[in-house]
Amino acid sequence: MKNSKRNAKYKFKKLLSNFSTYFFSVLLVLFCAFPFYWMISSSLKNSVEFFAVPPTFFPKSITLEQYVKLFKETFFTTWFRNTVLVTVISTILSVFVATLGAYSLTRGRFRAKEAIANTVLLTYMFPPILMALPLYLLLARTRLINSLPGLMITYLTISLPYSLWMLRAFFQTIPYELEESGMIDGATRMQVIRKIVLPMALPGILATSLFTLITSWNEYLYALLFISSEELKTLSVGLTGFLTKHGIRWDYIMPGSVLSLIPIFIFFLYIQRYLIEGWGGGAIKG
Amino acid sequence: MIVPALTLIAILMFYPVIQSFVMSFTKQMLYELEGKWCGLENYIKLLKDPSFWQSFKITLIWTFGTVVLQTILGVGSALLLYKSFSGRGIVRAFTLLPFFTPGVSIYLVWRWMYNDISGIFNHILMTLGIIKQPILWLATPRLAIISVILMATWRYFPFVMINVLARLESISKSLFDAAKVDGANSWQIFWNVTLPQIRGVLLIVVFLRAIWMSQKFEEIFVVTGGGPAGSTTTLALLSYEQAFGAMRLGYASAVNVVIFIILIIMATIYITTFKPTKQTV
Known part of the structure; x- marks a missing residue:
């Protein structure tokens, strides 16, 4: 008798806790999803x-009236193409350089290793606003201002430290013993890297590339400052260009925002498992 | 093999920062390629400038407000999503979305939602009878900073959540079970078991958030443009305004040096205290 009473109380408590879990989950989802x-x-x-x-x-x-208008009346497709070009090329460049660098930062035996890792971490925290002004002058002097290649180069200041730091964390999870055994078997360093390290590191390199791509895709300040021609703008700057002195073209901005999110959502579906399993704070920046 | 990376970092990052230092001692307009040496003049002007101190204060409010709210919301949702229940995966995915969304696109949506006439926020609040008149979210100085802080909280709390969640999942379940057997209630478990366990990671996360939030630019620039009446002009926006609005590069560089000093102080404390190169977090 007493036991069943306690049981009922326990069940009620459990029900209540389940209810509150779902209640707050729904609230959280609404909060996160509403702007979308x-x-x-x-x-x-x-x-x-x-x-x-x-x-x-x-x-x-x-x-779809507003979408049609956006495509017909604005440079939207050009901006989209520019964004893809700039982010993809700068990502490939920085992940390539960062893979080499991160490998030597985890495996190399040199005295300044720790100091260099800390330096990389520091540059990873550099805000774009700090470098924007000198980079502007650098681009102006080299006549790369208002050009997509110029913009790609400046994106390296964001993507390179980021991918270096992420790949370094990733290489640390690959056991060194595998490489050692490869070398004992008579393989050269280069063979070990090609046959053992790269295949194991590939998922990490791919995920790093996607994270880097997203960070570059979201960039705003450099694109705002270093590009002035309408047909060279990126998506984010193009969209804020609709905030004019004479009024705000919200009817262009909303469909434009939706379309600018789509590629990111596709990448997000792929990488979100890494986020929970994963590398924790090292993997994300923002 | 680290050489190419270091070369690029040196040219594209260290050289600009050093140049900022040099430029902060010169007088130079945006359209000039060389500046004139003027010693400490920019810094003296800066320290006497009320708008600099105003920006400094706003940066503190902005950083403090966003970091505190993100942390509360982030820890709360991590605790919620730590329990296993069906549908948890979907809820987790949804909570991560704000963080990975292209910032500017979604800030513009927030600006549209804050709109006083056609905005959905005012409409909801008026329908619920909470307010009678539309609120001017972005045109009232005190409200504008709160509005952007709320928006930034929405966007950045997943960062806190994800890190706390990763830590929570590494705690052995038996620790919680033992506390339950001893008859502790949920609050006691949180205070005496969970919190000491996540304390370390929480400190790191709060530090990183503070470092990054203090330097944010487009979050504010796109929504309020620093206004009304400079009430949301943080140091990052002040630097932008001075360089590209007033075209005073020397003065803007002096602001940058202040931003850099704040960064170095926080980053040094962070690196020496938590030794992040030794761990993967």
Whole structure:
């Protein structure tokens, strides 16, 4: 009798805790997802409903009108192409250089190793605003200002320390014994790297590339300062270009924002498992 | 093999920082390629400039506000998502989304939601009867800073969550079970078992957040542009305004040097205390 009473109390407690877990989870998801919902639903409204006062919570009619306008009336496709070009090339460049560097930072035997690792960590924390002004002058002197190659080079200041730091953490998880046994078997260092290290490091290099790509895709300040021609702008700068003195073109901004998120969402699906399993704070920056 | 990386870092990062130091002792306009030496003049002007001290104060408020709120929300959601329940994977994925979203795109959406006439926030609050008049979120000095702080909290709390979650998952479950057997309630378990366990990682995360938040630029620039009346102009925005608005490169460089000194102090404490090169976090 007494036992069943205690059991009922326990069950009730369990139910309550389950309920509160789901309640707060739903709240958390709503909190995180609402801006995305609002962005997508705004982008699908027609131009009259878009500016309706008060705003409609669910679009009454769904139309791609604003998307069509965005493609027809603005440089959106050019900006998209520019962003892809700049981020992909600068990512490949920095991950290549960083793979070499990170490998030697974890395996190399030189005295300054620790000091260099700390230096890399410090540069990883450098804010773009600190380097923007001198880089502007550097680009102006080398006549690389207002050009995509110039922008790619400056993106290295963000992506290189980032991928170096991430890959270093990744190489540390690969046991050195494997390489040693390879060398005992008579393989050269280069063979060991090609046959043993790289295949094992490949998933990490790929994930690092995606993280780096996302960081570069999100970049704003450099693209704002170093590019002035409309047809050389990146997505983020193009979108803020709709905030004009004469008014804000929200009807361009909403569909544009949606489209700028899509590639990132695809990458995100791939890398999100690394985030929980993973490398913790070393893997993300922002 | 580290040489190519170090060369690039030296040319693209160290050289610019050193140049900032040099430029902070000169008078130079944006359209000039060379500056004139002027000694400490920029720094003297800076220390006497009320707008510099105003920016300094705003940077402190901004950093403190965003870091505290992110930490509370991040730890809270980590504790929530640590328990296993069906659907947890989806909830986790959703909570990570804000962090990985292209910042500028989503800040613009927030600006649109804060809009006084067509914005959804005012509409919801008015429908619920909480407010009668639309609130001017971004046009009222005190509210503007709160608005951007809330937005930044939304975007950056997943960073805290993910790190705390990773730490929580490495704690052995028996520790919690033992506390439960001893009859501790949830609050006692949090205070006496969980918190001491996550203390280390929490300190690191708070430090990193403070370092990064203090230097943020587009979060504020895109939403308020530093206004109204300079009420959201942090040091990063002040540096931008001086360099590319007023075109005073020397003065802007002096602001940059202040930003750099703050960074170095925080980073040195971080590196010497936590020795991050020795661990993977």
